[in-house]
Amino acid sequence: MxxxxxxxxxxxxxxxxxxxxxxxxxxxxxxxxxxxxxxxxxxxxxxxxxxxxxxxxxxxxxxxxxxxxxxxxxxxxxxxxxxxxxxxxxxxxxxxxxxxxxxxxxxxxxxxxxxxxxxxxxxxxxxxxxxxxxxxxxxxxxxxxxxxxxxxxxxxxxxxxxxxxxxxxxxxxxxxxxxxxxxxxxxxxxxxxxxxxxxxxxxxxxxxxxxxxxxxxxxxxxxxxxxxxxxxxxxxxxxxxxxxxxLMTTITPDRRSGLDRRIAVSGETFPQRVEYLGQMLGLQLYAARLDEPLSTAQLAAARPSPRDPRSAHALNIAREGWSLRDILAHGVIDYHPVIAGPAVEAADHMQTWFEAGAADGFWLSPDVYEDGIDALVDEVVPLLQDRGLFHRDYxxxxxxxxxxxxxxxxxxxxxxx
Amino acid sequence: MxxxxxxxxxxxxxxxxxxxxxxxxxxxxxxxxxxxxxxxxxxxxxxxxxxxxxxxxxxxxxxxxxxxxxxxxxxxxxxxxxxxxxxxxxxxxxxxxxxxxxxxxxxxxxxxxxxxxxxxxxxxxxxxxxxxxxxxxxxxxxxxxxxxxxxxxxxxxxxxxxxxxxxxxxxxxxxxxxxxxxxxxxxxxxxxxxxxxxxxxxxxxxxxxxxxxxxxxxxxxxxxxxxxxxxxxxxxxxxxxxxxxxLMTTITPDRRSGLDRRIAVSGETFPQRVEYLGQMLGLQLYAARLDEPLSTAQLAAARPSPRDPRSAHALNIAREGWSLRDILAHGVIDYHPVIAGPAVEAADHMQTWFEAGAADGFWLSPDVYEDGIDALVDEVVPLLQDRGLFHRDYxxxxxxxxxxxxxxxxxxxxxxx
CATH class of the missing domain: 3.20.20.30 (Luciferase-like domain)
Incomplete structure (x- = not known):
């Protein structure tokens, strides 16, 4: 890769x-x-x-x-x-x-x-x-x-x-x-x-x-x-x-390039995840339709599964019109929330959670690319520093x-x- | 120290x-x-x-x-x-x-x-x-x-x-x-x-x-x-x-400075070791006489203990006329043979043992001084290299x-x- x-x-x-x-x-x-x-x-x-x-x-x-x-x-x-x-x-x-x-x-x-x-x-x-x-x-x-x-x-x-x-x-x-x-x-x-x-x-x-x-x-x-x-x-x-x-991050100039970067890492596992995505949304979904978004009828019928706390977020992403492949690339079945896109989205996520009393800090996991950590450090950290949310030095x-x-x-x- | x-x-x-x-x-x-x-x-x-x-x-x-x-x-x-x-x-x-x-x-x-x-x-x-x-x-x-x-x-x-x-x-x-x-x-x-x-x-x-x-x-x-x-x-x-x-080493220009260096490290333990040294030599020895050599009568009566394989070497050192303190400083009760003195003595020891089929190499323990390893490397190793006994590089x-x-x-x- x-x-x-x-x-x-x-x-x-x-x-x-x-x-x-x-x-x-x-x-x-x-x-x-x-x-x-x-x-x-x-x-x-x-x-x-x-x-x-x-x-x-x-x-x-x-x-x-x-x-x-x-x-x-x-x-x-x-x-x-x-x-x-x-x-x-x-x-x-x-x-x-x-x-x-x-x-x-x-x-x-x-x-x-x-x-x-x-x-x-x-x-x-x-x-x-x-x-x-x-x-x-x-x-x-x-x-x-x-x-x-x-x-x-x-x-x-x-x-x-x-x-x-x-x-x-x-x-x-x-x-x-x-x-x-x-x-x-x-x-x-x-x-x-x-x-x-x-x-x-x-x-x-x-x-x-x-x-x-x-x-x-x-x-x-x-x-x-x-x-x-x-x-x-x-x-x-x-x-x-x-x-x-x-919080898992793939920091890129825009959402599309973030999704593509995540697809390059783990896209090969997506076909076997489609069925579970369907369970999260209360739908039957097929790997053969990985490149299609949910139909209007499917969106109307979809119900987030109460058995998986990630389901509501997955449905929100689906409603934005992304293909199944791109929904999965958003990390809706990942271990932690995922930001795939511009630095400001990661900064906003952390600010919102922090100010809501949901976090004292975050365990950040950049993607496996060697420059994943650099994007966090060079693009997200300065935003948090400018907002007065993160220290400028130890x-x-x-x-x-x-x-x-x-x-x-x-x-x-x-x-x- | x-x-x-x-x-x-x-x-x-x-x-x-x-x-x-x-x-x-x-x-x-x-x-x-x-x-x-x-x-x-x-x-x-x-x-x-x-x-x-x-x-x-x-x-x-x-x-x-x-x-x-x-x-x-x-x-x-x-x-x-x-x-x-x-x-x-x-x-x-x-x-x-x-x-x-x-x-x-x-x-x-x-x-x-x-x-x-x-x-x-x-x-x-x-x-x-x-x-x-x-x-x-x-x-x-x-x-x-x-x-x-x-x-x-x-x-x-x-x-x-x-x-x-x-x-x-x-x-x-x-x-x-x-x-x-x-x-x-x-x-x-x-x-x-x-x-x-x-x-x-x-x-x-x-x-x-x-x-x-x-x-x-x-x-x-x-x-x-x-x-x-x-x-x-x-x-x-x-x-x-x-x-x-x-093989334990204290490499110094001469024997006297080697013994003094070892006394500075562990000399304070010597008084409590005198009695055991006596057992190795078949004699009653006293810490009060730490600075005296064995008397002629003691040397004549001394017998190396068969229960400690270090005894014969201890007696040889005693016969050289060293004080009890210096005998102990020779490391006669240490875990391994000890060389305290010039580099050539360490090189000779290793050559003799190696050529007698008693060793394929040695586990060398320099004393605790920070330059103990340097003396081994800079003074003993070149002698072994010059004698064709040790490689010049990996x-x-x-x-x-x-x-x-x-x-x-x-x-x-x-x-x-």
């Missing part, structure tokens, strides 16, 4: 270039999902995954100076000690820019890569709670100021401010201490990106940032409010948790600075194990 | 500088032990550990071009899938320079950091065998040439050359495939650094490099021969396994090239799970 080098899949230089572009745009953080399994049609496209989030962020940490570095790490098949050590190492390496998106694993194919079946949902969440508490306790096993590194006196550390943690839950445990001192931000920031009541509970207790998968402004506002209320219920200031709904140096989260040493909540 | 910045403990720049110096010396690989527990007297000295081998080698991979990168990864508390993924990511990131030192965990304090007790030795070794086979199978789940990355035809990979592994042992398992293509050397190289018959068996089956902890030329030759014989018994060419005994680009190990895709031996 023109504009995408298939070798980028294993090219850490391209990951570093991407991060440097985001840093040029003063983005607060990179957010790295994780999906340790081979998926997709590998014959025609690179898997949409990062080959290893921590190794990638190590490379990025060495090639950037300010942008935060948030990686997903599942607690279902990882030991708390290993998570604590590697995220803290990233935090030290980046001088206080690391964050951990703490999630359970929900795909049976991933469990199979670990030679196991998925535990029950309640067991996974119990282990997640235990793991976060152990990891935060390990991070805090060196108190603030424990690391002296005083060349003059020869004192390396204050052993009275380094303590074991001796925590043992039902699923995981650790004695500690971790042999790593605090970073410039104390310890990494917790993120959360799961869903449901159990995910909300985790976010409310521990998270400073939450990534949302939400399609409408109303749903985003409701999720953000639920999150803030849940935080208050556990005694936290709701402003301590920032909600970042996703105010601090750590991820906690960027999020307005206070420094942290150890657990943020009382131990519940 | 002068010449050692205590902040180096968390400074990845200093790790990269160290690696770049070793690469300037054309060293074949860096070898990174791992010891995930806080040890030592943290009040006065940095722990003698790396805070995270994989994150460190990720940084080093980005800052070097030719030197191999070998990290220790225990199979006792790590999942094969995680080991396979992270070492393969390092292999891709470094363009074929990664190696994995596959070992079991033997310290109960490490087990406690994972909230567990140590499994039995036989269980640990069974899990080690299973883990190496699963990891190698995952590495080989993409055959040679499976990754097409053909921008012209749009073909990313050949799905018929990517296969699941579906291995399940008594302790660990994985379905695969790993979503990572082969590197420039196929897959990482296996190293081994354990001991005993079970360690020998692991080395013989899987390893291309073995790190030895051995104090005398006779013992090193015996270990190397045992290793080669064990490799032949499992049907391998013994030349495929290289044996690297350790012949290839991958770790397999440096070791003379053939490219590998998948398991090197038949599956025994």
């Amino acid at each position: 023109a504009g995408v080098d298939p070798r980028n899949y294993t090219n850490f230089d391209s990951q570093v270039r991407y991060a440097q572009a985001a840093e040029r745009g003063k983005f607060q953080f990179l957010f790295m999902p994780d999906f340790p399994v081979l998926t997709g049609n590998v014959e025609t496209e690179a898997p949409m995954i990062n080959i290893d989030p921590m190794m990638t962020l190590a490379a990025v940490a060495r090639g950037t100076e300010r942008i935060g570095l948030v990686a997903t790490g599942s607690t279902t098949f990882n030991e708390p000690y290993n998570l604590a050590r590697q995220f803290k190492a990233l935090d030290l390496m980046s001088h206080g820019r690391a964050g951990w998106n703490a999630v359970p694993t929900s795909d049976p194919a991933i469990a199979a890569n670990y030679g196991r079946d998925l535990p029950s949902r309640s067991e996974k969440y119990q282990r997640l709670h235990e793991s976060i508490q152990i990891v935060q306790a390990l991070w805090g096993s060196w108190e603030k100021g424990a690391w002296l590194h005083d060349a003059a006196s020869g004192r390396f550390a204050d052993p009275f401010r380094i303590q074991p943690i001796n925590l043992r839950g039902n699923h995981v445990g650790s004695s500690g201490p971790l042999p790593l001192p605090p970073s410039e931000q104390g310890q990494p920031v917790i993120f959360q990106a799961g869903g449901g009541d159990q995910g909300l509970e985790v976010a409310a207790r521990y998270a400073s940032g939450v990534i949302g998968a939400v399609y409408t402004i109303e749903a985003a506002r409701a999720q953000r409010m639920a999150l803030r209320n849940a935080a208050e219920r556990v005694g936290r200031d709701p402003d301590e948790i920032k909600f970042f709904p996703g 105010e601090g140096t750590t991820l906690r600075d960027h999020l307005g989260a206070p420094p942290q040493y150890g657990l943020d909540t009382r131990i519940m194990l | 002068a010449g050692v910045d205590p902040r180096n403990y968390t400074n990845f720049d200093s790790q990269v500088r160290y690696a770049q110096a070793a690469e300037r010396g054309k060293f074949q690989f860096l070898f990174m032990p791992d010891f995930p527990v806080l040890t030592g007297n943290v009040e006065t000295e940095a722990p003698m550990i790396n805070i995270d081998p994989m994150m460190t080698l990720a940084a080093v991979a980005r800052g070097t071009e030719r030197i191999g990168l070998v990290a220790t990864g225990s199979t006792t508390f790590n999942e094969p899938y995680n080991l396979a993924r992270q070492f393969k990511a390092l292999d891709l990131m470094s363009h074929g320079r990664a190696g994995w030192n596959a070992v079991p965990t033997s310290d109960p304090a490490i087990a406690a950091n994972y909230g567990r007790d140590l499994p039995s030795r036989s269980e640990k070794y069974q899990r080690l065998h299973e883990s190496i086979q699963i990891v190698q199978a995952l590495w080989g789940s993409w055959e040679k040439g499976a990754w097409l990355h053909d921008a012209a035809s749009g073909r990313f990979a050949d799905p018929f050359r990517i296969q699941p592994i579906n291995l399940r042992g008594n302790h660990v398992g994985s379905s695969g495939p790993l979503p990572l293509p082969p590197s420039e050397q196929g897959q990482p190289v296996i190293f081994q650094a354990g001991g005993g018959d079970q360690g020998l068996e692991v080395a013989a089956r899987y390893a291309s490099g073995v790190i030895g902890a051995v104090y005398t030329i006779e013992a090193a030759r015996a270990q190397r021969m045992a290793l080669r014989n064990a490799a032949e018994r499992v049907g391998r060419d013994p030349d495929e396994i290289k044996f690297f005994p350790g 012949e290839g680009t991958t770790l397999r090239d440096h070791l003379g190990a053939p490219p590998q895709y998948g398991l090197d031996t038949r599956i025994m799970l």
Whole structure:
């Protein structure tokens, strides 16, 4: 595909270039999902995954100076000690820019890569709670100021401010201490990106940032409010948790070229998606008619499916008269809202959501073209800056600075194990 | 301590500088032990550990071009899938320079950091065998040439050359495939650094490099021969396994300044070591007499202890008339043989051992001073090059090239799970 080098899949230089572009745009953080399994049609496209989030962020940490570095790490098949050590190492390496998106694993194919079946949902969440508490306790096993590194006196550390943690839950445990001192931000920031009541509970207790998968402004506002209320219920200031709904972008001079660019990326999958688009609209649709718009009769009969929150938007796009192919190119079946078109549309989307209390910021996913991030940085960011909605430079140096989260040493909540 | 910045403990720049110096010396690989527990007297000295081998080698991979990168990864508390993924990511990131030192965990304090007790030795070794086979199978789940990355035809990979592994042992398992293509050397190289018959068996089956902890030329030759014989018994060419005994160096213009430099680093621990030195020599020795040599009567009565293979060397040093402090400064109780003195002594040591069939190379550990590696590279390496014992430049680009190990895709031996 023109504009995408298939070798980028294993090219850490391209990951570093991407991060440097985001840093040029003063983005607060990179957010790295994780999906340790081979998926997709590998014959025609690179898997949409990062080959290893921590190794990638190590490379990025060495090639950037300010942008935060948030990686997903599942607690279902990882030991708390290993998570604590590697995220803290990233935090030290980046001088206080690391964050951990703490999630359970929900795909049976991933469990199979670990030679196991998925535990029950309640067991996974119990282990997640235990793991976060152990990891935060390990991070805090060196108190603030424990690391002296005083060349003059020869004192390396204050052993009275380094303590074991001796925590043992039902699923995981650790004695500690971790042999790593605090970073410039104390310890990494917790993120959360799961869903449901159990995910909300985790976010409310521990998270400073939450990534949302939400399609409408109303749903985003409701999720953000639920999150803030849940935080208050556990005694936290709701402003301590920032909600970042996703937004996917293809920034082009006009809508048509944006759609064409998206068709070039994923148009080959459209024929098999037509049937589902029909279900969303309450119609029978056929791949053979991919290049035709809906007929007047179809538009009159169409009803957005209550089973898919993206359906109303899909119908709105259909009513604009686009062909089925172009409706799909609008990303109506994508994981997040999609902007395909001029920068001002992306800026307007974000301003509207932000001013409606539906977002504290956004997790932006530019398309896979190598210049997708540049269009965001060079065209969308200046619009937001001119409108007074986005900072013109970093105010601090750590991820906690960027999020307005206070420094942290150890657990943020009382131990519940 | 002068010449050692205590902040180096968390400074990845200093790790990269160290690696770049070793690469300037054309060293074949860096070898990174791992010891995930806080040890030592943290009040006065940095722990003698790396805070995270994989994150460190990720940084080093980005800052070097030719030197191999070998990290220790225990199979006792790590999942094969995680080991396979992270070492393969390092292999891709470094363009074929990664190696994995596959070992079991033997310290109960490490087990406690994972909230567990140590499994039995036989269980640990069974899990080690299973883990190496699963990891190698995952590495080989993409055959040679499976990754097409053909921008012209749009073909990313050949799905018929990517296969699941579906291995399940008594302790660990994985379905695969790993979503990572082969590197420039196929897959990482296996190293081994354990001991005993079970360690020998692991080395013989899987390893291309073995790190030895051995104090005398006779013992090193015996270990190397045992290793080669064990490799032949499992049907391998013994030349495929290289044996690297350790050597610790403090390179200075003369012996006296070498001893003083070592006293500055660790002299404070000497008083508590005097009693053990006495046991090695069959004498009662006292810390109060640290600055005196052994008396004629003591030298006449001294007998090297058969329980410590370092004893004969300690007695030889004592007979040279050094004080107890200086005897200890010679490193007679260290983990490996120690050279403290002029470069020619280090070169002579290596030439003697190499020509006696006691080593294929050496794992060199310069002292903790920042210029310790430079003295090795700038003073010892040229001597070995002039004697025709060491290459003047890298012949290839991958770790397999440096070791003379053939490219590998998948398991090197038949599956025994």
